[in-house]
Amino acid sequence: MKRAGKLVLSLLALAAAAQDSDQRLGSYRVLNAFELGHRSVFVSGSRQMYGASLNYDNGLRLLDGNLRLHSGGGQGRWIDEMVLTTFGAGGDPYQASSLRLEKNRFYRYDLGFRIVNYSNRLLSLSGGEHRQNTERIFQNHDLTLFPQRRLQILLGFDRLNQNGPALSSENVGVLRDDAFPRDRFFAFADDVRRLNNTWRWGVNLTLLGAKLSFLRGWDNYKEDTRHSLPTVETTGQVPQRFRRDDPVHGRTPFTRLNIHSDANRRFSLNGRFVYTGGERNFVLDETAGGPQATRQTYVLGLAKRTQATGDWTLALQPSDRWAVSNTTALNQTRISGDSAFVHLRLPAIPTDPGRDEYFFSLLAIRLLTNSTDVNFRPSKTLGFYGGYHYSIRRVQNREIFEEFGGRPDGVPLYSFENVTHSGIGGVRLRPVAPLTLLANVEYGRAGLPFTPLSERRYHAETAKVQLKHKAWLLSGSFKSFYNRNAVPPVIAALEGVASLHDYRSRQYSASLAWTPRRRFTADFSYAKLHLDTASGILNFPVPGQPRPATRRSLYLSSLHHGHANGRVELHNSVTIFAGYSIVKDTAGGRAALFGIAPSYPNLALDQNDLVNAYPLSFQSPRARLAWKLHKQVSWNAGWQYYRYREKFFDAQNYHAHVSYTSFRWSF
Numbered sequence: 030m031k032r033a034g035k036l037v038l039s040l041l042a043l044a045a046a047a048q049d050s051d052q053r054l055g056s057y058r059v060l061n062a063f064e065l066g067h068r069s070v071f072v073s074g075s076r077q078m079y080g081a082s083l084n085y086d087n088g089l090r091l092l093d094g095n096l097r098l099h100s101g102g103g104q105g106r107w108i109d110e111m112v113l114t115t116f117g118a119g120g121d122p123y124q125a126s127s128l129r130l131e132k133n134r135f136y137r138y139d140l141g142f143r144i145v146n147y148s149n150r151l152l153s154l155s156g157g158e159h160r161q162n163t164e165r166i167f168q169n170h171d172l173t174l175f176p177q178r179r180l181q182i183l184l185g186f187d188r189l190n191q192n193g194p195a196l197s198s199e200n201v202g203v204l205r206d207d208a209f210p211r212d213r214f215f216a217f218a219d220d221v222r223r224l225n226n227t228w229r230w231g232v233n234l235t236l237l238g239a240k241l242s243f244l245r246g247w248d249n250y251k252e253d254t255r256h257s258l259p260t261v262e263t264t265g266q267v268p269q270r271f272r273r274d275d276p277v278h279g280r281t282p283f284t285r286l287n288i289h290s291d292a293n294r295r296f297s298l299n300g301r302f303v304y305t306g307g308e309r310n311f312v313l314d315e316t317a318g319g320p321q322a323t324r325q326t327y328v329l330g331l332a333k334r335t336q337a338t339g340d341w342t343l344a345l346q347p348s349d350r351w352a353v354s355n356t357t358a359l360n361q362t363r364i365s366g367d368s369a370f371v372h373l374r375l376p377a378i379p380t381d382p383g384r385d386e387y388f389f390s391l392l393a394i395r396l397l398t399n400s401t402d403v404n405f406r407p408s409k410t411l412g413f414y415g416g417y418h419y420s421i422r423r424v425q426n427r428e429i430f431e432e433f434g435g436r437p438d439g440v441p442l443y444s445f446e447n448v449t450h451s452g453i454g455g456v457r458l459r460p461v462a463p464l465t466l467l468a469n470v471e472y473g474r475a476g477l478p479f480t481p482l483s484e485r486r487y488h489a490e491t492a493k494v495q496l497k498h499k500a501w502l503l504s505g506s507f508k509s510f511y512n513r514n515a516v517p518p519v520i521a522a523l524e525g526v527a528s529l530h531d532y533r534s535r536q537y538s539a540s541l542a543w544t545p546r547r548r549f550t551a552d553f554s555y556a557k558l559h560l561d562t563a564s565g566i567l568n569f570p571v572p573g574q575p576r577p578a579t580r581r582s583l584y585l586s587s588l589h590h591g592h593a594n595g596r597v598e599l600h601n602s603v604t605i606f607a608g609y610s611i612v613k614d615t616a617g618g619r620a621a622l623f624g625i626a627p628s629y630p631n632l633a634l635d636q637n638d639l640v641n642a643y644p645l646s647f648q649s650p651r652a653r654l655a656w657k658l659h660k661q662v663s664w665n666a667g668w669q670y671y672r673y674r675e676k677f678f679d680a681q682n683y684h685a686h687v688s689y690t691s692f693r694w695s696f
Contacts, residue, residue: 064091066692067089085122085687086122091115110131123143126141137172144165161195162195172184194218274313287301288300305336311329325372333364351403354402358396359397360396366390402416410459410460412458415454420449447476449476452472464496481530489511491506500545531563538556540552557589615644644677652667666688
C-alpha cells in the first residue's frame, strides 16, 4: 500500500510536468508548477537531539509541486476539477500530498497522504534507554456524493500505520527503593506494529432553514508489537529470561448527529450529539528475569467503554444592541468490566512479600455544564458583555489494591461531586476608528477538585489593544491566571501529609506589522510567558534524602519568544526574505539558579523541597532568495540556522546549518 501510494502520486506529479503553464488541454485549463532542489545539512553537537526535533538530511527533493486542471462551466466528462499538491517528497522526514477530484453536482473526492519519520534516542529519557525510530503513514479518503444538493451522501476511510524499532525499560521494584538505581531496570526491545482503520458513512440534509448532519463509523485498532531482548548496548539490567505477549485488537463504533438552525437572524439553535461504545477481552503475560530479580506480570479481563457527549446552544438577538446565548452540555464516560492485575516478584524479603494485586470494575465520570452569556452594545463605540457558568462533575470508582493477596468481597463504590461556579465580565471600547480596546475578568470557585492541579479558587484577567492606521498594524495583550487549590482528603491520606497547589501565570505580547507598499513588508512580535507553580508533586526522589511524601516541588519558567521578518521585491525579478526567531526560557531568573524559592500564602517551602528550573534557548535566523530567470523558470536559494542550548544539561546542545538550492518550473 505504501509503495503503491508513492508510485501513484509520483506519476501524477510527473504528468504535471508535461503541460504548458496556464494552457488548454481539450476542455481543461491547466496550471502547473513544481520546485526541484537539493538540501544540504551540517550538524554539530548532539545529533540525537537534532534528529528528535528536526531530522532533515542531505539529498535531492521535490520541495513543492502543484497541478490544477479546471473545466469552466462543467464541460468535463468525468472530472471538472483536479488539484494535486505535494511537498517534501524524496526523503524528507515530513512528507505530504493531497489530491482533489470534483465533478459538479455529482461528487467530490479528497485524498490526503502523509509520511512522518520520527527518531528519538535522547539521554534525558531514562538514560537513553527509551528510544524510537518509527515511521507513520497517514491516509485520509473522503467522498461526497451530490455536493451541491440539499441531500449529500458522505463516505470515508482513514488509515494509520506505524512501524519501526524501539527500546524500552521497566522498573523491577524488588527492593522498593525511594530512588531509581539503574540495576533495578530491565531493558527490552520492541518491534512496533500498530494499525488503525476507520470506516464511516453519513448524510447532510438542508431542510426548512436547518442543516442536519448524521455520521456513523467504526474504528478498528490492532497492535501486534513484538518484544525481545535488546541487541544494542544499554546501562540497565538486560534480562536473562524474557517473554511478553500482549496483543491488542479492538473495535469501537461511533455515531455523531449535528443540527444547525439560523432561519432568521434573531434566533438560532445548534446541537451536537456523539456516542461511542467499545468492548474487548484482553490479556498480558510477561516474565522477565535477571541475575538479581525475577518478575511475572499478568493482566486480564473484559473492558467495556461507552462515552456520550451532547450540547445545545440557543441564541437570541431581540435587537441590534442585545444578544443572549445559553449553552448546556453533558458528557458521560463509563468504563466497566472485571479486570485484574497480578504482579509477582522474586526473591521475596520480609518487608516485601513479592505479590501485588489490583482489581478494577468501574470508573464513571459525568460532567454537566451550563453557561449564559449576554452582550450589550449601547453605541457603536462601546459594548459590554458578561456571563455565568456552572458545572457539576461526578466521579465514581470501584477498585482495590491488595499487597498480600486475596480479593475481598463487597468492594465499596467511591463517589464524589465537584461543583464549579464562575462569572465573567468585560468591556469593548472603540473611541476612534483605528483603535480598539478590550478588557475582561473571570472569577471562579470549585467545591471539591479531583486533582491537585484542578481549578478551585481562581481568577483571570485579560486586556487587549489594537491600532490600525494605513500601512501600520499594532497590537498588544496581557493575560494573567491565578489558581490556589487544596488536594482532596483521600490523596492527602495516601501521601501522608496535606498537599497544596499554587499556580500563577502572566502572559505579555506585542506585535507590529508594516506594509508601506506591495513590494515591501515587515513584521515583528514579542511574547513572554511567566509561570511559577508550587505543588505537592512527588518529583525525582534522591537516595539518602527525606522520603518523597515529605517533599514538595517548585517549578519556575520565564519563556520569551520573539521574531522579525522582512520581505522586499527588486526589479520585478528578485525577491529577498530574511527573518529571525528566538525562544528562550530564563527559568525565573537568578533566583531559580541558586535554588531560592519565593513565598506563597498557602504553601511553605524549605530546604528539603525541589526547585525545578530548566533554562534553555532555541534561535533560528533564516534567509531566502528567489530570482526569476524567465517567465516560467526561477532559481531559489535558502539557508536556516538552528541553535539549541540547555544550561542545565549540555550533552543535548547542538547547532545546525540547513540550506537548499532549487529551480521552480511552470510548464
